[in-house]
């Protein structure tokens with residue numbers, strides 16, 4: 001079986017129970033495709049009973065679940081030193097090669113056990129040394145620390161510890177609406193938002209026919225990739241052509257980007273309120289492009305009341321690219337595509353838009369009607385880890 005450790009030990013009692021229940025739910029959901037596998041929560045950790053399923057694939061799946069600190073394949077024996085020695089030898093035999101070292105580390109949480117930790121270390125270590133050809137003991141830097149945990153329910157032995165993603169289980173910190181473009185940054189922002197336990201829904205602004213079906217497919221693929229970490233994700237696709245056309249006709253060219261972003265935020269906020277999301281999240285970082293200066297952010301933020309999370313604010317482009325490669329979104333993000341923001345690019349956009357002039361630029365637009373109309377025609381699709389379960393629906 002697999003031993004799953006989780007962190008955030010500072011959590012208070014009530015929060016801790018919620019954390020554990022949610023983590024258990026998320027692990028079960030993640031392991032749903034593996035038949036026969038069961039999960040059990042006991043004494044501050046979880047055990048995954050493999051029942052014949054492949055330990056490597058399941059460990060990899062668990063390494064994509066937020067809230068898990070590490071995973072170890074473990075062997076359980078009865079509270080009997082003879083059995084412990086046998087299990088220790090079976091675990092170490094596969095590493096019996098020249099120049100490989102080990103060390104037995106016993107933790108005795110069960111004081112009823114007749115031997116002390118030191119005695120278990122000695123007996124188990126001696127048994128392994130006697131029955132293998134090459135293995136040697138190194139107490140300082142062993143290749144394989146062999147942990148023996150003696151607990152009331154039995155003895156648990158393991159040599160490996162695979163790191164998890166850490167963070168909090170998705171669903172323990174409320175819901176956020178992520179503005180998801182087809183670029184590199186916003187999927188990474190979605191990943192970091194989920195890392196702190198937030199469930200996300202995504203919103204994408206699509207300017208058909210200026211932006212193609214292919215660019216929409218790309219955003220759907222990115223949503224699917226984020227669902228690997230967050231469970232099923234709803235994607236709201238907003239028709240944005242009408243608004244962009246109006247902006248182009250009515251606004252000074254240099255203000256089009258700022259005004260367009262204000263519309264995106266207004267619409268995202270309405271959708272967030274409909275769906276019970278408490279904040280927006282974007283892939284903005286400071287100073288990367290003209291629209292990402294503090295002055296721009298202030299002009300854009302002005303139109304919403306919900307908090308706007310910007311998880312990438314302290315990151316350099318190279319760091320963001322590094323994360324996007326690790327989480328598997330990079331290859332999709334760099335596919336050529338048109339975003340609604342790149343279709344009508346002004347020659348010299350305002351880098352420090354003045355608030356008063358921004359408002360004046362919207363004076364000739366029927367903001368409320370345009371926003372309501374876009375929200376009404378928004379289409380919602382749901383993407384899960386398992387593509388076959390994808391379905392589409394509409395809401396008014």
Ligand SMILES: Nc1ncnc2c1ncn2[C@@H]1O[C@H](COP(=O)(O)OP(=O)(O)OP(=O)(O)O)[C@@H](O)[C@H]1O
Nearest residue numbers: 179180181183184185186203204205282283284340
């Ligand atoms: N078509 C869109 N649909 C939804 N959100 C968008 C769209 N275009 C931009 N955004 C949001 O605005 C943010 C800033 O967009 P911008 O194009 O200025 O930056 P970017 O650094 O290229 O971001 P990204 O790599 O995520 O596209 C994006 O990270 C995303 O959150």
